[in-house]
Amino acid sequence: MSNASFAEPARPAPVAGPFSRVFARLEPHMAALDRFLRSQVSDFEPEIREMADYCIDTSGKRIRPALVFLSGWREPAAVSNDLVRVAAVVELVHLATLVHDDIMDEAEVRRNRRTAARAYGPVAAVLLGDALFSHALYLAAQFPTTEICLAVSASTRRVCAGEIVQTLRRGSTDFTRADYWRVIDLKTAELFRLSCQLGSQLGGNPPAYAEAAGRFGRHLGIAYQIYDDLADYFGQEKRIGKTLGTDLLSGKLTLPLLTLMDRLTGSERVALQEEIRGAHAPQLALRLRQMVEQGIFPIVAEAVQAEITSAAAALAPWGQLAPTPLLLGLCDVLQGQVAALQTPAGT
């Protein structure tokens, strides 16, 4: 088994787009995280180190670690070992879910590299995801008390529950807005919430602030997921780096499609339902056109905005604490990303 990849110099994760402004401030923290994650590879059993290293290498924007660092921000901006450790925990949990997601979606590529499932086969990928989960909890257990471990394990279970519900309801038209909100609350917002709560707690903020930051993170996570689902229909393929309409093709009812469904008349509605159930081939071009005609974009964008407003409201009483303006800056970034979906060419 080659150890060549261990010798590579540590480097911060690549960051593109509007997040870069926020992330510029986090450069030393992200570099420390990267060094820390790479140092963890040697804790894995020798036979699976190369694979663990491969997964850590494919990591993406590192939004969850950013939430940890921003929520725990103190001046002067020294890098805190506790924050780095907890950022590694949430990122490893996230990477583990990606490794398992890519098996299920039969994805070929993630962020310009073969997925672990393609590189090592689906069977090894199931186990590799398990090993990443285990290591995340192992790192969580290295804090002086069991508090972090309790929070992380409970969150992880909730993330899995959300993914299970989403999986089992694929192709089902009996899926309401309430179901949609519940799924994204579990599968996405839970880890955003945990990142903000643990970050602010470890940053030495009062418990009430950690609770408020957690609420902020939860709303931001819901907003982020709705934005992501919107981008699946209204994004520019080049910019978001994936094919449009994959949710329709895989029978996944997200907010844009739920909203369109509400606006279609009897027989058209039945036809769309049959496409979701897989009884008829999805008419993607037609559905994209109908979404424009029915004005789905502003309606869904408004739902993102409502969550952003709730996120900001959670922090309103805490303007004087150092993390607050930084976290609120993420709201601006997300608003900018939503706006960018329709510029310059739109759909």
Add this chain to the structure above:
Amino acid sequence: MSNASFAEPARPAPVAGPFSRVFARLEPHMAALDRFLRSQVSDFEPEIREMADYCIDTSGKRIRPALVFLSGWREPAAVSNDLVRVAAVVELVHLATLVHDDIMDEAEVRRNRRTAARAYGPVAAVLLGDALFSHALYLAAQFPTTEICLAVSASTRRVCAGEIVQTLRRGSTDFTRADYWRVIDLKTAELFRLSCQLGSQLGGNPPAYAEAAGRFGRHLGIAYQIYDDLADYFGQEKRIGKTLGTDLLSGKLTLPLLTLMDRLTGSERVALQEEIRGAHAPQLALRLRQMVEQGIFPIVAEAVQAEITSAAAALAPWGQLAPTPLLLGLCDVLQGQVAALQTPAGT
């Protein structure tokens, strides 16, 4: 989602065969474990409770919990909440690995019920296994210190590493005895070791005893796995409840086949290697006959015995402690099971 199964009365897991003697003593402990595991179902998110309950229900002989209870044995034989909790942790980790194993093996049935992968689909089963892992760590984090969580998460990672190596080496003839020992040390012996170590520790025994009990468990686990691999060729299908020769059919080199390989001459050896690589259809009947002719059974049985001897030796200085005679009783049980493989009809 039906809650009907919650209303079922708690009942001890079914136990068959020679383990029943040892387990009779553990009846109140196993009943407490069963109640505890069932009570955990309500901690899962409502949408996945039925599935969690289904997995817990399919659990088997509960050997690992038995190791916990026996290692922590004290007179009078009261049921200890700490032991019940840690028994639940190791059993949930084991159940999670079974849920994931059954996906990979495309198994239809385990212990006379459909596997979770068949009942809910492979995708949900991946996530359900993850949720069971998470909950195991959540329970481990409920002890006053992080010690249990650290031990369990490190062990879980090692179990996964063992399974990964086994998976990646399937169909490979470049697999030595050393590789075989390493795989079973990780995939099976690790959780046996952990069960004995944590059980004796929580039972209030001295640290040196916990360490010795861990060594006992590790050797017993290796012995148990070699026995299990022997049963795949020499078992009686009715008694062990599975088809013979599945390891050969799936290209898995275990000790009986490694031993046969050593004894075959040039061209016969090449033919067997091609069967393992999947280049030729496995000639199971021929290989079973050759195993009898070459006297493979006593050689492999001797390897089981050597590990049992090492297990017993680990406890030799500790005869006066309450768990010791009970743990040594498991050695007798395993010896009896090995002997029973060839009686009355043999192969």
